[in-house]
Amino acid sequence: MFDQHQDSTPILARATLNSMAAAEHQALWLIRDMGHFVTRSLATSALTLSQHDLKMAYSAAVAMIERDEMEELGRLLSDLPNLIDFLPDTEDGLSLLHIAARQGSPNSIALLVEHGALLEQGCGTSQSPEEGPLPGWTPLLIAARNRREDNALELLDWGADPAHADPINGDTPLHCAASLGMERLARRLILTDAPLNAQATWSSFDDELGHYTGNTPLHVAALGNQLDMAWLLIKAGAERDLAKDDLRSPLFYAAARGHTDVVEVLLASGANPNAREASTVGKITTDLTPLHYAVLNGHTHTVAMLLCYGANPTLVESNSRATALDMARRNDDAPIVALLNTAIKRDFTEEVFSGMDGQTITWQRRHYVEMTPFLENLLTECPVNSRGLLVLSDWLAEVLGAENRVHLARVYRALPGDRKQMEK
Known part of the structure; x- marks a missing residue:
């Protein structure tokens, strides 16, 4: 009798412990769903989940990343192969690879791709970058936009498409690299034949340029100095x-923003x-030059x-009938007025610091x-294109x-003839 009582106690204890453990797991999942906070115990408990619990498993995987x-x-x-392609029913709609590209490590990207994650999978349902990723953003675009250069390089190593553009505004990874100054990424993108002259379609406005569009990566680099x-x-x-x-x-x-080094x-x-x-x-179309923009915005060094490099200070803007000198006088900008006057007299000797060579x-x-x-x-013996001219300079x-680079x-x-023919 005593032996039977001893045998039944552990059985009851184990049943109680199992019931408590199940309740604890349920409580942990509830805390995660309500408080958006994943503990280590929750993450490890995800290993026992069924295939139907992808949403909870996704949350655990995000925490692991x-x-x-x-x-x-x-x-x-x-344990859950379908998790690799799972897209949550949220505004951003990010797969695990999108999450890894944005806030994970190159190791997490490699692991996900090895398990079959799609490099070109689009994401998102929101309609503005402020709300979240736009529809169609790939992991590479997300990594580039979030300045995760190492992650972007890892994705390129696995074969991500360098030409895949944002389907809404046309930005490519190279636009992002140019905007944020990620030179290592830009070099890799160029080596993988990313489109150098892809044109984005987003638009913006500021007091220096008025309305302007994203345009090419070179435009973006000029905007960002x-x-x-x-x-x-x-x-x-x-x-x-x-x-x-x-x-x-x-x-x-570059001229409107006063980015003198990029101008050069x-x-x-x-x-x-x-x-x-x-x-x-409105109903007015202006035909300003870069010099007009530099003068209007008071960028003395850029004007110089x-x-x-040969900007003509006597060119007249059609609507205002004003030259750059007229605009400088209206702004009461004495240093720029002096610069333009000496240039018009053809005895321009202004010294300008060159950021290209110090x-x-x-x-x-x-x-x-x-x-x-x-x-x-020299130019006759060495016909050049835009790339070669800078090397020669x-x-x-x-x-x-x-x-002499200026000259x-x-x-x-000033060379006569069809320059386009010379550049071919």
């Missing part, structure tokens, strides 16, 4: 004068300093750099006249001084 718990995540994915990025894109072959219907090349963006990179690569826009506001450059007409025959012969600056660009733009 955030904590970089790869062994636990690997076991969970092995990304000097090294602009240099890299141009040397890779990005078109320096490409523009949409408003005809604003990247030079307009563009000008040294052959960008046209006297390009005209066709920007429509544009003048060094030197001060000076444009003097006497030097230009002396150097012109040599530079014309770098060489001239190193061997003969930075001021080379001016001679290049």
Whole structure:
């Protein structure tokens, strides 16, 4: 009798413990759903879930990704293979690979891809970046937008498409890299044949540019004052004068913002300093030049750099009938008025610091006249495109001084004949 009583006690105890354990698991899941907080005990308990509990398992997997718990995540994915493609019924609609791209590690990305995660899977149902990822964002786009450079590089290693653009606004991973100055990512994207001149369609407004669009990665680099990025894109072959219907090349963006170093990179690569826009506001279409924008916004050093590279201070804007000098006078901007007056007199000798090589450059007409025959012969013997001209400009600056880079660009733009033929 005593022996039977001893045998039944452990049985009752175990039954009680099992019941308590089941209740504890249910309570833990309830806490997670209500408080959005996953504990380690919850994450490990996910291993016992059935295939029908994907939503709860997804929450546990997200916690594992955030904590970089790869062994636990690997076991969970092995037990629930369907979890790899699961998209929660939420506004952002992120798969586990999207989560890993945004806030995980390269290791988590590798593990998910090895388990069959789709590299080009789109996400999201919200309609603005403020609410969450837009529909169609791939893991690579999410990694690039969130400045997770290592994650983006890992995705490219696994074969993510570098040309996949945001289906709503046309941004590519290269636009993101150019905007945020991620040079390692930009180099890899270029090596994998990312489209250098892809044009985004998003639009914005500021007091310096008015309404403007995202346009190409080079436009984005010019907007964000990304000097090294602009240099890299141009040397890779990005078109320096490409523009949409408003005809604003990247030079307009850099000049309006006063990004003098980027202005010089563009000008040294052959960008046209006297390009005209066709920007429509209401019923008025303006045809301002980059110089007009720099003057209107009071960017003295940018004005000087544009003048060094041949910007014409006498060009008249059609609607206002104003030259850059007229605009400077209306703004009562004495330093810029002085600069433009000396340029009009053709004795411009303003010194401007060059961010390209840490030197001060000076444009003097006497030097230009002396150097012109040599530079014309150099360009004749070495036909160049926009990429080659910048390389040649770098060489001239190193061997003969930075001021000769200015002369080379001016001679290049003054060459007779069909320049497009020369660049082919």
